Amino acid sequence: MRIVVVGGVAAGMSAASRAKRFDPAVRVTVFERGATISYSACGLPYVIGGKVPGFERLMARTPEQMREQGIDVRLRHEVTDVDAAARTVTVLDREAGRTFTEPYDRLLIATGVSAVCPAWARTRLRGVHVLRDLSDGQAILASLPGASRACIVGGGYIGLELAEALRSRGLHVTLLEQAPEVAGRMLDRPYQRRIRTELERHGVEVRCGTAVEELTSQDGRVTTVQTSGGPVPADVVIVAVGVQPNVELARAAGARLGKTGAIAVDPRQATGVPGVYAAGDNTESTHRVTGQQVHIPLGLTANRMGRVAGVNMAGGDARFPGVVGTGIFKTFDLGAARTGLTQAEADRLGLRAVSVDVDSTDHAGYYPDAAPIHVRLTGEHGSGRLLGAQLIGPPESVKRVDVVAALLHGGGSVQDLFELDLAYAPPFSGVWDVLLVAADRLGRKLDEGEEAASDPHQER
Ligand code: FAD
Numbered sequence: 001m002r003i004v005v006v007g008g009v010a011a012g013m014s015a016a017s018r019a020k021r022f023d024p025a026v027r028v029t030v031f032e033r034g035a036t037i038s039y040s041a042c043g044l045p046y047v048i049g050g051k052v053p054g055f056e057r058l059m060a061r062t063p064e065q066m067r068e069q070g071i072d073v074r075l076r077h078e079v080t081d082v083d084a085a086a087r088t089v090t091v092l093d094r095e096a097g098r099t100f101t102e103p104y105d106r107l108l109i110a111t112g113v114s115a116v117c118p119a120w121a122r123t124r125l126r127g128v129h130v131l132r133d134l135s136d137g138q139a140i141l142a143s144l145p146g147a148s149r150a151c152i153v154g155g156g157y158i159g160l161e162l163a164e165a166l167r168s169r170g171l172h173v174t175l176l177e178q179a180p181e182v183a184g185r186m187l188d189r190p191y192q193r194r195i196r197t198e199l200e201r202h203g204v205e206v207r208c209g210t211a212v213e214e215l216t217s218q219d220g221r222v223t224t225v226q227t228s229g230g231p232v233p234a235d236v237v238i239v240a241v242g243v244q245p246n247v248e249l250a251r252a253a254g255a256r257l258g259k260t261g262a263i264a265v266d267p268r269q270a271t272g273v274p275g276v277y278a279a280g281d282n283t284e285s286t287h288r289v290t291g292q293q294v295h296i297p298l299g300l301t302a303n304r305m306g307r308v309a310g311v312n313m314a315g316g317d318a319r320f321p322g323v324v325g326t327g328i329f330k331t332f333d334l335g336a337a338r339t340g341l342t343q344a345e346a347d348r349l350g351l352r353a354v355s356v357d358v359d360s361t362d363h364a365g366y367y368p369d370a371a372p373i374h375v376r377l378t379g380e381h382g383s384g385r386l387l388g389a390q391l392i393g394p395p396e397s398v399k400r401v402d403v404v405a406a407l408l409h410g411g412g413s414v415q416d417l418f419e420l421d422l423a424y425a426p427p428f429s430g431v432w433d434v435l436l437v438a439a440d441r442l443g444r445k446l447d448e449g450e451e452a453a454s455d456p457h458q459e460r
Helices: 010-022 041-048 063-068 134-142 157-168 189-201 248-253 299-313 343-348 395-409 414-418 434-447
Strands: 002-006 027-032 071-075 077-083 088-093 098-103 106-109 113-115 149-153 172-177 205-208 212-218 221-227 230-233 236-239 243-245 276-278 327-331 334-340 353-361 372-380 386-393
Touching: 002 010, 010 027, 010 063, 010 071, 010 106, 010 299, 027 077, 041 134, 041 157, 063 071, 077 248, 106 248, 106 299, 149 157, 157 172, 157 189, 157 236, 157 327, 172 221, 189 205, 189 327, 189 334, 189 372, 189 386, 221 236, 248 276, 276 299, 327 395, 334 395, 343 353, 343 372, 343 386, 353 434, 372 395, 372 414, 372 434, 386 395, 386 414, 395 414, 395 434, 414 434
Parallel strands: 002 027, 002 106, 027 071, 106 276, 149 172, 149 236, 172 205
Antiparallel strands: 077 088, 088 098, 113 243, 212 221, 221 230, 327 334, 334 386, 353 372, 372 386
16 A cells, blocks of 8 residues: 655644554555754744744654654655546656656645735745745844844734734734734734734734735835835744635545545545645634534644544544634733634624623732633524633633533533533632633523523624
């Protein structure tokens, strides 16, 4: 059995290792067009900001370690085409400049996503970057000496993490966001505003409702971002406006793309084209709360999809269980986390969703250093089903979102959450943890008549 994996990071290397472990007799070849495999892209902002001392700390496994496991890793090898009928891929060896054909019995397309690059950003100007992979991270870090002003375009979690990173390098940071608030795709409006306030508290100049028009430069280096709200001087510009799945090879293989634009797969990560699998950021998954296909490109999802694909390609039978839309990030002293649906997302889906907001402290109020924590809990009127949660507070405190994620995974109700036996001691929580308080209040709100329960004045 010959397994070919395209892409050597989270999904690809998880699949390769898992396949080899499942059946040591399979032959696994990984083609990676970049110069490294198996590193944590999630750690890039922390190296750029100086919290993690060097990019080498992000390396999980080296090609040599993989080769010792019997996995043939080929760096700087780009797969340029798939012939699904012949079961071959065309590979460009970028170093040697030669192209060859490689046969496979099972093929995994684990090619990730690319950063969206609007027309104004498609330039060769020095100082203009995206942050998608290790080489982008290295380029950003290399451009910082001598720079004093950074402009980040995009207020998603990567833009927010970079705002903190570049402030901690002493730069003046302007964050531009076209939408009315930052973190718009992750949180409801009142929680978005809290993130913005935290950025401003740490000296980030936030300009929402602002669109970039063009970049101006001098001697090949960017100097100014021209926006709908006027010019923003910048020595470094980082474009963080979203990602798009890399689906060219899937298309070439004849695989179907879903409504999200990512590759459609079954729970075994099979594309439907004989022998062809897909996993990771380029692939859709099923949202367990809505039953719909979604594209939520995140690290755990990519690793888990890769494991599932690896087992199946090696002859086993594993299933990807789906996701519940859990995410977490940190901005300066605030952590933000979400799972399931926000109120706004539930509204868009036409669900009869009801939310409560609870403002409390992350541990017992009388115990030293108690800090504010805010929880929005959302449930469904009629069924009592839990729909989602959003938390904002000290970074470690918002990881309690996992309790709600676990319940959502099993289709739990608001009452189920309220009944949980959660850990309590004053340094960790109030006797009634903030999640239990929220579940209690939401349960009572759901018990009221529908009209009383849905609050038209609550901000979505
Ligand atoms: P990738 O890691 O993108 O790997 C795909 C690989 O395929 C790439 O190395 C690429 O070079 C290679 N490739 C593509 N096309 C070809 C081809 N034709 N031939 C050969 N090779 C090819 N997720 C979280 O859950 N939490 C976080 O905090 C978090 N932070 C992040 C911060 C940053 C700055 C970034 C960029 C991402 C972050 N992520 C985070 C997302 C996480 O890194 C991804 O979900 C994960 O890396 C996806 O793994 P993947 O294997 O699907 O794709």
